[in-house]
Amino acid sequence: MLPRFQLRPPPPPVDPATLCESGRRVIATEAAAVAALAERIDARFAAACRVLLGCRGRVVVTGMGKSGHIAGKIAATLASTGTPAFFVHPGEAGHGDLGMITPEDIVLALSYSGDSSEILIILPMLKRLGIPLIAMTGNPLSPLAKEAEVALDTSITEEACPLGLAPTSSTTVALAMGDALAVALLEARGFSREDFAFSHPSGSLGRRLLIRVSDIMHTGAAIPAVTEQAVVRDALLEMTAKKLGMTAVVDLHNKVLGIFTDGDLRRLLEKSIDIHTTPIHQVMTRGGITVDAERLAAETVRIMEEKRINSLLVTDGDARLVGALNMHDLLKAGVV
Numbered sequence: 001m002l003p004r005f006q007l008r009p010p011p012p013p014v015d016p017a018t019l020c021e022s023g024r025r026v027i028a029t030e031a032a033a034v035a036a037l038a039e040r041i042d043a044r045f046a047a048a049c050r051v052l053l054g055c056r057g058r059v060v061v062t063g064m065g066k067s068g069h070i071a072g073k074i075a076a077t078l079a080s081t082g083t084p085a086f087f088v089h090p091g092e093a094g095h096g097d098l099g100m101i102t103p104e105d106i107v108l109a110l111s112y113s114g115d116s117s118e119i120l121i122i123l124p125m126l127k128r129l130g131i132p133l134i135a136m137t138g139n140p141l142s143p144l145a146k147e148a149e150v151a152l153d154t155s156i157t158e159e160a161c162p163l164g165l166a167p168t169s170s171t172t173v174a175l176a177m178g179d180a181l182a183v184a185l186l187e188a189r190g191f192s193r194e195d196f197a198f199s200h201p202s203g204s205l206g207r208r209l210l211i212r213v214s215d216i217m218h219t220g221a222a223i224p225a226v227t228e229q230a231v232v233r234d235a236l237l238e239m240t241a242k243k244l245g246m247t248a249v250v251d252l253h254n255k256v257l258g259i260f261t262d263g264d265l266r267r268l269l270e271k272s273i274d275i276h277t278t279p280i281h282q283v284m285t286r287g288g289i290t291v292d293a294e295r296l297a298a299e300t301v302r303i304m305e306e307k308r309i310n311s312l313l314v315t316d317g318d319a320r321l322v323g324a325l326n327m328h329d330l331l332k333a334g335v336v
Helices: 016-040 043-053 065-080 123-129 143-147 169-189 193-198 204-210 232-242 262-269 297-307 327-332
Strands: 059-063 085-087 106-110 133-137 150-153 225-227 246-250 256-261 290-292 311-315 321-326
Touching (some): 016 169, 043 106, 043 133, 043 150, 065 169, 133 143, 133 169, 232 256, 232 262, 246 321, 297 327, 321 327
Parallel strands (some): 059 106, 225 246, 290 311
Antiparallel strands (some): 246 256, 311 321
16 A cells, blocks of 8 residues: 555656646636626625725624635735725634624625635624624625625636636635725725825835925035035035035025036036136036925936936025935935
């Protein structure tokens, strides 16, 4: 008798075309299942959205096995799009985690069969607390569907698994229904890109939508600036000391008259001008491009790219110099 856990011999070579065909079949099967789901976005879906919009607490999403993994993702999507939500494992709920659920909450339960014992066993406690229950199930006649205030039909005609055993199309459909709920709620609430960024401050979108020029600009003594009475040598010393590749030229009231950059210096050297005697106001770029301190840093990147410049001066409403930054500062902040 062979050992139960003997090592399997390596599989025979498989034609790459056969593997690709299997992959295409799975995608086609799941795509068809999701397409069929669109017909079930109906009055029940709208009712579920109304219940969720009326939630004064949080949406508690639960499910066992593969449905549990999908439930966790749905909870995360809801939470990041303006609907406070978290996942509770139904098995753990029956052993104390039920205390995480309050009467202000709503439970969204996922079970394709609709008869997961771990979920059914906690339903009486939810009913006692008066907590609304929304179900996502492939069996509208199941015990879970009958106990739910709203039951969303996530049934499928076939799994993509050729054995019909591994949850494939069914979990994809449940995930799509969860996304549909999250986005419908997002739009109903008027959830904006800025709102999204506040819940994703560490992500690239959060950095792009939250960081302003004032958060990263150089201020005070770190701003490179000379007066219009300075000569080119003074400007070069200021540029070298502040290391931003440019210096502002200001009047006695600190209003920006122009800017002198590395590019201006290169063009100047071609003309053999005496840097010790030439006034900076004769060779600077007059005016220059400036930005407001409250402008989004991402907008500043766009301006610099369009104008093909590497540095910017920051001014207040009276054109007084309040800061400076260059592309390196934007790179360090993760905006670029």
